Amino acid sequence: xxxxxxxxxxxxxxxxxxxxxxxxxxxxxxxxxxxxxxxxxxxxxxxxxxxxxxxxxxxxxxxxxxxxxxxxxxxxxxxxxxxxxxxxxxxxxxxxxxxxxxxxxxxxxxxxxxxxxxxxxxxxxxxxxxxxxxxxxxxxxxxxxxxxxxxxxxxxxxxxxxxxxxxxxxxxxxxxxxxxxxxxxxxxxxxxxxxxxxxxxxxxxxxxxxxxxxxxxxxxxxxxxxxxxxxxxxxxxxxxxxxxxxxxxxxxxxxxxxxxxxxxxxxxxxxxxxxxxxxxxxxxxxxxxxxxxxxxxxxxxxxxxxxxxxxxxxxxxxxxxxxxxxxxxxxxxxxxxxxxxxxxxxxxxxxx
Amino acid sequence: xxxxxxxxxxxxxxxxxxxxxxxxxxxxxxxxxxxxxxxxxxxxxxxxxxxxxxxxxxxxxxxxxxxxxxxxxxxxxxxxxxxxxxxxxxxxxxxxxxxxxxxxxxxxxxxxxxxxxxxxxxxxxxxxxxxxxxxxxxxxxxxxxxxxxxxxxxxxxxxxxxxxxxxxxxxxxxxxxxxxxxxxxxxxxxxxxxxxxxxxxxxxxxxxxxxxxxxxxxxxxxxxxxxxxxxxxxxxxxxxxxxxxxxxxxxxxxxxxxxxxxxxxxxxxxxxxxxxxxxxxxxxxxxxxxxxxxxxxxxxxxxxxxxxxxxxxxxxxxxxxxxxxxxxxxxxxxxxxxxxxxxxxxx
Numbered sequence: 001x002x003x004x005x006x007x008x009x010x011x012x013x014x015x016x017x018x019x020x021x022x023x024x025x026x027x028x029x030x031x032x033x034x035x036x037x038x039x040x041x042x043x044x045x046x047x048x049x050x051x052x053x054x055x056x057x058x059x060x061x062x063x064x065x066x067x068x069x070x071x072x073x074x075x076x077x078x079x080x081x082x083x084x085x086x087x088x089x090x091x092x093x094x095x096x097x098x099x100x101x102x103x104x105x106x107x108x109x110x111x112x113x114x115x116x117x118x119x120x121x122x123x124x125x126x127x128x129x130x131x132x133x134x135x136x137x138x139x140x141x142x143x144x145x146x147x148x149x150x151x152x153x154x155x156x157x158x159x160x161x162x163x164x165x166x167x168x169x170x171x172x173x174x175x176x177x178x179x180x181x182x183x184x185x186x187x188x189x190x191x192x193x194x195x196x197x198x199x200x201x202x203x204x205x206x207x208x209x210x211x212x213x214x215x216x217x218x219x220x221x222x223x224x225x226x227x228x229x230x231x232x233x234x235x236x237x238x239x240x241x242x243x244x245x246x247x248x249x250x251x252x253x254x255x256x257x258x259x260x261x262x263x264x265x266x267x268x269x270x271x272x273x274x275x276x277x278x279x280x281x282x283x284x285x286x287x288x289x290x291x292x293x294x295x296x297x298x299x300x301x302x303x304x305x306x307x308x309x310x311x312x313x314x315x316x317x318x319x320x321x322x323x324x325x326x327x328x329x330x331x332x333x334x335x336x337x338x339x340x341x342x343x344x345x346x347x348x349x350x351x352x
Numbered sequence: 353x354x355x356x357x358x359x360x361x362x363x364x365x366x367x368x369x370x371x372x373x374x375x376x377x378x379x380x381x382x383x384x385x386x387x388x389x390x391x392x393x394x395x396x397x398x399x400x401x402x403x404x405x406x407x408x409x410x411x412x413x414x415x416x417x418x419x420x421x422x423x424x425x426x427x428x429x430x431x432x433x434x435x436x437x438x439x440x441x442x443x444x445x446x447x448x449x450x451x452x453x454x455x456x457x458x459x460x461x462x463x464x465x466x467x468x469x470x471x472x473x474x475x476x477x478x479x480x481x482x483x484x485x486x487x488x489x490x491x492x493x494x495x496x497x498x499x500x501x502x503x504x505x506x507x508x509x510x511x512x513x514x515x516x517x518x519x520x521x522x523x524x525x526x527x528x529x530x531x532x533x534x535x536x537x538x539x540x541x542x543x544x545x546x547x548x549x550x551x552x553x554x555x556x557x558x559x560x561x562x563x564x565x566x567x568x569x570x571x572x573x574x575x576x577x578x579x580x581x582x583x584x585x586x587x588x589x590x591x592x593x594x595x596x597x598x599x600x601x602x603x604x605x606x607x608x609x610x611x612x613x614x615x616x617x618x619x620x621x622x623x624x625x626x627x628x629x630x631x632x633x634x635x636x637x638x639x640x641x642x643x644x645x646x647x648x649x650x651x652x653x654x655x656x657x658x659x660x661x662x663x664x665x666x667x668x669x670x671x672x673x674x675x676x677x678x679x680x681x682x683x684x685x686x687x688x689x690x691x692x693x694x695x696x697x698x699x
Contacts, residue, residue, distance in 0.1 A: 005670075339518070342514070
């Protein structure tokens, strides 16, 4: 039977497969292009619109480094670093979040739910408020703490193997503890008023400067390619540890690389902009909805996250009369989505 | 602490603790509570003599020492009441949901109360303590119903994992809404902030007096439903078979718990983890009979919160650490311990 089938229509089946594959690839590429275009468009909108409107020509001249009265300050000094930071932070959070979600095979296992972002922000707050550090030292603190918390949560949930549900619950507990530490540190900072404190509670891009942008950019340039290089192994890990190692993936080594790079991205982003709520959590599931054709979610999720941060920051600034930090907007969007996700999973009777 | 290994060792026998032992434990807990209350009025930024303490109890406020003791008395009372309310509320919630992770903080109920209070402050000019309390109870009740519905959807009913996740997600959502409500309102930001992290430090006789009727009502409702909770612990079918009207019993007990934690949150701001830790510790001491467990949880909760408040004053003298931070630092490791102890199937 089989032989006959192969003998009769060998070329058409293969061609069908190839054609289907190509179609999927094309669709995938098209979606990624579309997302990139949207990010660029939103970036441009962020630069042009605001309290005062600057036409595209002036914005481009400012970016080229020319001196334009008015626009040089507003666009060059205020809007440009802010928009660049928004994009970079979004990319970092998106890649980091979807890496965790894919690796642990659970959309709830994103760094902002299992305590890694809380650890990074507690450490950053500690470094800034108590030790009066700045710049790279804060990022170093955040990344070390993020890694430490990731390790701690992993070890605490290890009991003859790590089960996703236990890891998530323990992560929630650890996050609660870290958040109380952060809020304690913030009460120590007497001169910080409520609005500044919010940066370390919800995340904000207010007062973004090039000094904050550079470490995030460096982290993205170094760690982003590492994660993208591992995307095939990451996809294989989804099949489970045993299957993955049977398929030739060095499971422990891969996981170590993935965790360190993802935590690094999250920590650098958090050190620069605070724990922007739920971006890492939201980007993966949204990207999965958009990319119906399957394949690695790393790049789409990163783009979705960048778009989320840009849109949330822009609407937080100008849409509501008062200026909301970006984390409040993403939190108000993200948390109901999380509730919805839980409702949907529960009512289908599927285990999480 | 010394008795814990012994209590664990007796294992199943914990179900049927001899009455005498329970009385002994009750005395021990009450003694500890009294010691902590005394510590709470004596220890603080300013050192005071015993003579000052005695004089202050007599109503005298001469000199700094006596005045500061007099300030600490309502604070101590508030800590005792809030701790008792949160402890009992946690025990009832664990009984109603038959879930070891239930706690007003984890289920997001405290956050619901907070959002209601903050919204009331921002948009409805709410400023009286009694107003806060009513609104907080309403918010707490709505959140409790919502979280329970979300958590019990689907197969297996309200499992610990589903409830805890629904609670965590809901409180994250509510926290964002609170920020969104507070941020544009500079005029109330200060008030909200001090209320949110206020803990029990701002306790006055007036605030104690205002919250007391609500707490008494809550305590009574909870204690009256203790027997029903015992039947509910056997499972819905069996409880119904025993002649218990399950829905009514559940609703009444939950109402009591919500009144307790809502009213407490209105006065002290959200304090987490007391309701989680206390009932577990009490089960080791007196077993699972709710008629004992509930009053015990109240006593131990009062001792825990008073102790945490004292600790917060000692740790970083001369400054003070918010009591909610201390309870989170104590409670979160305990939460992790309970999660680890559960079998995955039960999560």
